[in-house]
Structure formats: structure tokens, C-alpha cells
Amino acid sequence: MPKSLLPLGRAIKQRRDALGLSQESLAEQCGFDRTYISMLERGRRNPSFLNLLRLADGLKTSVAQLTEVYDGPSTD
Amino acid sequence: MPKSLLPLGRAIKQRRDALGLSQESLAEQCGFDRTYISMLERGRRNPSFLNLLRLADGLKTSVAQLTEVYDGPSTD
DNA sequence: ATGTGACTCCAAGTCCGTG
């Protein structure tokens, strides 16, 4: 049973909304494709660690912040 | 210039050592190949988020913990 | 017990479009 990508996607969207950015402008910030951001927010893509870093950067946070929903062991 | 994978690798090794685990037994815990752990610790592999989760699980931590070296935006 | 290069395979990530 793979852990879900949805909590991460929600955290991304939440943070993007808080910054008042569109998916398009965030994509531009991070150097990603606009459709990729869309997929991430809907939990359809499993980003690499390096891309998580770029994303956190564009969102002006840390990956620790973005992933704190998964805090602690065995958060399935 | 991509951010380095080395700090992550060091955090993994540090945590593994703290638990007194071999790469082999950690690999077994996580369901990974032994050589994959080796590559991760040396910063030769860029793991996916889901694999980061499995890894944090096997190390009985959170990904937030493993990535706190990258805390804050623009930690190149 | 670990480092390493090379290999295959398929998901990641891009680019084109639509409603």
C-alpha cells in the first residue's frame, strides 16, 4: 500500500494559494511545466527530491514544511 | 545548478548509524536493494518522494527530519 | 559490509491541445 501523494498535493496548493500565485506563475518560478504543478496538486505525480526542493523554493518554504503532514513514522 | 543530494545522504547515514543498522538491514526494512541505500547515502541517487517516505519509515523518522538540513528557501 | 558502473524498464516531466 503506497502512501498517498494527496496530502503533499494539498500542502502545495495551500501554500500556493497563501502566496496568491497561479499554477502558471508558480511553474514559471520553479522552472516546471504548468501541467506538472496541476498534477502534483492533485496527487497524480510522485516528484523527485530535487524537484521537491525546487518546489519548496518557489513556494518560499522548506520541504520539511511541505511534508510535515507526514510527520512521524508510519504515516500511511 | 542543482542543489546537492549529499546533505540528504549524510542525514540518512547519520540516522542509520544512530540506529545501529547496516545498509543491508535498512534496505530490508524499507524493501529496497542494498546498493540503492549505498547510492542514496553517497548522494548518487535522487529519490522520489514516495521512496523518501519509505526511507523515513525504515529509519523511524519523518522526511521533515531527514530534510531539515535544507530548511528555509534557497538553500543551495 | 559497502562502493561502483552498467543495464533495462517504466514513471517522471514536457509540450501540444481541449472544455
Added chain:
DNA sequence: TCACGGACTTGGAGTCACA
């Protein structure tokens, strides 16, 4: 502005033999 799809290229996943 966003969800969603098809087709395409890049790169991570997973494994092996060997040092």
C-alpha cells in the same frame, strides 16, 4: 485560471557482477 488527455523524451527504480 484550471482539469484533463495524448504523445513524446528524460531520468529514477531496481538489479547485477565485481572490487
